[in-house]
Amino acid sequence: MAEKILEIRNLTTGFLTDGGMVKATDRVSLDIEKGKTLCVVGESGSGKSVTALSVMRLIEYAGGMITEGEARFDKQDLVQKSQLDMLNIRGSRIAMIFQDPMSALNPVFTVGEQIAESLRTHKRLSKKEAWRQSVDMLRRVRIPDPEIRARQYPHEMSGGMCQRVVIAMALACNPELLIADEPTSALDVTVQAQILELLLQLKQEFRMSMLLITHDMGVAAEVADRITVMYAGAVVEEGTAADIFERPRHPYTIGLLQSIPGLEGERGGELYTIRGAIPPLSNIPPGCRFHPRCLYAMDLCRTNEPPLRRSLSGHMAACWLDDTGAEDPRPGNPNNRETKVTIGNRPEVTFP
Numbered sequence: 001m002a003e004k005i006l007e008i009r010n011l012t013t014g015f016l017t018d019g020g021m022v023k024a025t026d027r028v029s030l031d032i033e034k035g036k037t038l039c040v041v042g043e044s045g046s047g048k049s050v051t052a053l054s055v056m057r058l059i060e061y062a063g064g065m066i067t068e069g070e071a072r073f074d075k076q077d078l079v080q081k082s083q084l085d086m087l088n089i090r091g092s093r094i095a096m097i098f099q100d101p102m103s104a105l106n107p108v109f110t111v112g113e114q115i116a117e118s119l120r121t122h123k124r125l126s127k128k129e130a131w132r133q134s135v136d137m138l139r140r141v142r143i144p145d146p147e148i149r150a151r152q153y154p155h156e157m158s159g160g161m162c163q164r165v166v167i168a169m170a171l172a173c174n175p176e177l178l179i180a181d182e183p184t185s186a187l188d189v190t191v192q193a194q195i196l197e198l199l200l201q202l203k204q205e206f207r208m209s210m211l212l213i214t215h216d217m218g219v220a221a222e223v224a225d226r227i228t229v230m231y232a233g234a235v236v237e238e239g240t241a242a243d244i245f246e247r248p249r250h251p252y253t254i255g256l257l258q259s260i261p262g263l264e265g266e267r268g269g270e271l272y273t274i275r276g277a278i279p280p281l282s283n284i285p286p287g288c289r290f291h292p293r294c295l296y297a298m299d300l301c302r303t304n305e306p307p308l309r310r311s312l313s314g315h316m317a318a319c320w321l322d323d324t325g326a327e328d329p330r331p332g333n334p335n336n337r338e339t340k341v342t343i344g345n346r347p348e349v350t351f352p
């Protein structure tokens with residue numbers, strides 16, 4: 001069995017409000033194997049970022065608290081660590097990059113100084129050596145003329161260039177795990193592809209594992225080894241990229257795949273949307289939390305929460321349709337009419 005760098009078990013994080021504790025994640029469990037990329041996908045409000053911030057123990061600075069569960073990194077439970085211990089882990093062993101590079105950079109320091117600062121803090125390097133390594137990091141994230149760029153301020157760079165600087169800062173101390181929270185969402189489409197490719201190359205180069213959070217199934221198709229689908233704070237499906245793209249089992253995952261832009265021509269010109277909206281975390285529906293939006297909801301779904309069940313291949317889903325056998329209306333059932341579409345470089349996906 002492959003060695004795990006991160007094992008999350010039943011992680012529940014809440015925010016104390018006037019109306020009581022609101023769960024932003026509910027018993028989330030997921031694993032990342034060493035050297036692999038796990039993508040966590042779902043709409044805004046599904047609990048992806050809260051999961052990442054909980055692992056980093058940054059959620060406490062955002063007003064949240066972990067109420068239950070474990071996050072084992074290299075066999076050590078991060079939930080039990082003090083914030084002092086986490087200071088040594090964050091940045092050096094686990095690094096995180098965020099959606100908006102401009103908000104991650106300090107406008108009053110040059111980019112070289114900001115990378116050097118991280119190196120001096122975690123590696124205790126001399127000023128001169130930290131500067132040399134920060135220029136080298138800019139070179140490794142493919143920034144041209146790194147000696148000149150190191151002396152520039154963030155406002156002198158484009159969004160894509162700033163994201164490269166943020167990646168350089170994150171990787172400067174050679175972390176074992178990189179958490180990337182929507183790293184391309186704030187960038188132009190053409191730059192997005194470059195940054196994704198860069199992340200994949202650097203993952204190999206630095207021998208890292210990666211947890212990539214995205215709402216974009218197209219991004220997941222490009223980079224994921226495994227995919228976890230979250231909805232309204234809970235994991236609803238998990239499997240290999242092939243499981244999710246070729247044999248999706250949860251209706252929410254099927255809806256996300258159908259909503260990928262660029263495929264509308266193959267389905268008659270209309271872009272599919274999942275009806276309704278994700279519920280507020282203070283008002284999660286009883287039973288299956290997806291039932292108000294689900295095309296296949298049954299009476300059972302409105303009252304009983306489906307457990308997350310694992311098939312023999314390791315593909316997991318939380319849906320009562322797994323119990324309906326021959327009457328299963330989901331795509332892939334041989335009784336259903338199917339059309340086939342292609343997503344990115346993935347093989348065919350079947351839709352009803």
Ligand code: SF4
Nearest residue numbers: 288291294301319320
């Ligand atoms: S359990 Fe029911 S409501 Fe939930 S996804 Fe499955 S069919 Fe839809």
